[in-house]
Amino acid sequence: MTIKKVAVIGGGTMGNGITHVVAMSGFDVTLIDINESVLERALATITKNLDRMVSKEKISASDKDSTLGRISTSTSMENSVGDVDLVIEAVNENFDLKRKIFTTLDEKTKSDCVLASNTSSISITKLAGVTKRPGKVIGMHFFNPVPVMKLVEIVRGLDTSDEVYSAIEEMSKTLKKVPVPVNDSPGFVSNRVLMPMINEAIFCVYEGVATPEHVDEVMKLGMAHPMGPLRLADFIGLDVCLDILTVLYDGFKDPKYRPCPLLVQMVDAGKLGDKTGGGFYSKS
DSSP states (O other): OOOOEEEEEOOSHHHHHHHHHHHHTTOEEEEEOSOHHHHHHHHHHHHHHHHHHHHTTSSOHHHHHHHHHTEEEESOSTTTOTTOSEEEEOOOSOHHHHHHHHHHHHHHSOTTOEEEEOOSSSOHHHHHTTSSOGGGEEEEEEOSSTTTOOEEEEEEOTTOOHHHHHHHHHHHHHTTOEEEEEESOTTTTHHHHHHHHHHHHHHHHHTTSOOHHHHHHHHHHHHOOSSOHHHHHHHHOHHHHHHHHHHHHHHHOOGGGOOOHHHHHHHHTTOOBTTTTBSSSSOO
8 A cells, every 4th residue: 555645634733734744754735625715724734834944954944945845725625635545634623524524535535545633532433434445544643743743643443454553553653653553442542541640630630639830740740741740731722731631531431531510611601722822821
């Protein structure tokens, strides 16, 4: 199985980061989003990040130009995926949205195209089940910021083939990432461990045990975390944290994954962290 042409669905933070590393590693990539302004911002972000790499002498100016030359954009998924070897979906953590995308991809891509999801918690097996090619569906869970973070969780669905797994593992190495295999389970490994910690930190604030700053200081100084859990929650997005906790709670039916009421309230109020300017640290 040879991967040469890639499509990335979703021009947000994760989508533009994935596009950046895929193009910089020599693959032709089409970044797809229904919103033209999102695509424009994504290209501006990629260009800014490449400029930073040039200024730090990590890449040359010609490397930057060739990377940008391998990126194209489109607002039509249906008309842009017919000849690609791999699609990486990177939209919001919403199963209904992903289901629609995977159903369309199954119809519009060639039969040997691999369909991957950057989902951080939703079942790969469930996504594969809406297609006629469950053996060619896999999870590629990148971490933010994608150009910097080395880890990729490679998530095998129930029917993911060994051939597809091997191809995605090899590609991840080509992207200069460290692939770690995990089996399909709510939250995989990363968020099954991380989100309960973040949730418990929010409970500490909710119950008046400590301020956000003091909770984070304990975890940074006592546990050697580079970023406290509440600052990290703001960075990830409180809505994303709530979505993942909901998947964990629904998937395991275990009360230890119950989202803290304060988290629910903040999301209901539109205080989503860095993306909105209002969270545990940001000011509205």
